[in-house]
Amino acid sequence: MKDWPYDVFPTGWYQIGYSAELAAGDVRPVKYFDRELVLFRTQEGEVALLDAYCAHLGAHLGYGGKVKGECIECPFHGWLWTHEGSLAEIPYAPGEARRVKLGAWQTREIDGLILVWYDSFGRDPWWEWPGIREFKDTAGCYPIYPQGADHIGIRKIIPQSPVENTPDYYHFMWVHGAGQPGKPLLWKEDGHFLHTRIGFVFGHGKKSTWLTPDGPVTGEIETEAWGLGLSNARFVLNGFVTSQLTAATPVDREHSQLFDTITCTREPGSDDPEPTGTAARMLEFQKGQIRQDFAIWENQRYVEHPPFAGGEEEHYARFRRWSRQFYENAAEPAREPEPA
Template identity: 80%
Template sequence: MKDWPYTVFPTGWYQVGYSSELQPGDVRPAMYFDQHLVMFRTETGEVSLLDAYCQHLGAHLGYGGTVKGECIECPFHGWLWQADGELAEIPYAPGERRRVKIARWVTREVNGLILVWYDAFGREPFWEWPGIPEFADVEHNYPIVHDHVGIRKIIPQSPVENTPDYYHFMWVHGAGQPGKPLLWKEDQHYLHTRVGFWYGHGKKATWMTPNGPVFGEIETEAWGLGLSNARFVLDGFITNQLTAATPVDAEHSQLFETITVNRQPDGGPEPTGRAARMIEFQKGQIRRDFAIWENQRYVEHPPFAGGEEEHYARFRRWSRQFYSDKPYTASTEVAAAS
């Protein structure tokens, strides 16, 4: 993004995958925060995200590395590295030890998402992601839908910055009127808002509002800039859409969308009818935003109009807390401890 004022990645939790897509024994190369990484799941099910390179002769463990019990084996000389990055064994010199370690990144698994913690100062996590209640409630909600959007020229702040943008709904999403702010609440890293809408405004009936216009809400929750959930509430019809933007480098992020809809009285085990259509609709709507963000130029001091400045400026001030003044990699912490 042109003219972006920050030079480091914001602190917070970021999604790096889905639990169901990383089975025991799986190994994946990864690239996040301008770092080459390797992600794997041990045979007992533990997820590990390490810096990618073997400390012996620098082989990338994500290409040809294999899981052996609770370790990952280097494809070059077979050195075994534990899930925590400690050297477990040198197979051709079993009695020898070396003071080397591969940096491990802090991960969590919540609601079927694999998350990683990033902080420019190398601090341990000082908040946890609580998850989305509906994602865990399969009795009342359909199983989550994984939407792999891919790598886009988008920074993590852009999706969350939609939160105070009540006017873009008319031009980007075809709404008949702007949103009406109902709630704005900040609690350190957590931002909670509600915006009111007349769904189906100006129309007798739509597939979403078959009985005519209905007043509903979009409730948004953001935990830092890496994870934000929009809860669309429409007369008992509730859709949750979590947007996750994880930096790959200074200009690009890996985008994930995770969606669920509450179970409908006339529905089966999988979403059909209006529920299935809503899932596809939301996938399409967020891609309209992506098209804007990918080609957007950051304006640090916008000439606001129509009352935009009240919440937009508040959001910009809130977002600053996640940026630091120096870069950090997990390797820095390991080097300092050696």
């Protein structure tokens, strides 16, 4: 048994925050992928993530650095760095050029989330994240912020663990108290994208629950994963939809920062930005449910060759084969042997 499938961070898009929480002029020291970084928003609204240490004398820009227009100012000697990592100005030596720059990370803002692209060799993104349709549909669903933005914090969890729930049809009974396992209906791989559907009986074995007051109802859990950093579970029950995105972003070799973002179908006739009725209860219920998973993942070790049972191996094996691409494409490429 071991903690990670491979010895590299997996390539992909990762969440590093919510747009609503980073105002123009804000500066934050952050750590991801075992790197000290600085996150800031320029006065014109551009989100930037740079390597944290000033190339001049090594001051950390996240501690005392200030946004000046479209640049961040070093707190030590005032050197100005653009959001792309290039040196804009040395205030006490105007006109002097220096061939120095800071590492700049590709970021996106989509559906109210701030994302960063990670690749161990600094290559451009292989794909763009399309977002979540319910997050975009603020007429039919509640806004994700602030009620649906759940900060889990930094936990001893690897990014693969949340996505590895996708082929785990049996855990619902023990972790979430379901009356029966899920039933696989769809498994579709498309490069970096994994799309599945699971048949599920909500309220199985119970005459009535708050979610199924008239008895058990057959519904679905649709899952979508884009690499190992972003995975969404869509719970569909009699036209009522709950969409829940789990994001795990590596901080170091053992820890990830976890975000849980949720929205639900609006109550009929409601234009209130704050969830009410079934939607409000479902949001709080799902926040509790995902924490039951976190309690498992945080104390789990990665078993490379599990002794599967009950047919688990079919989709678990498919998942793990699919997941390898994000590690193997981030590993050192094989080198051709030197000619004799």
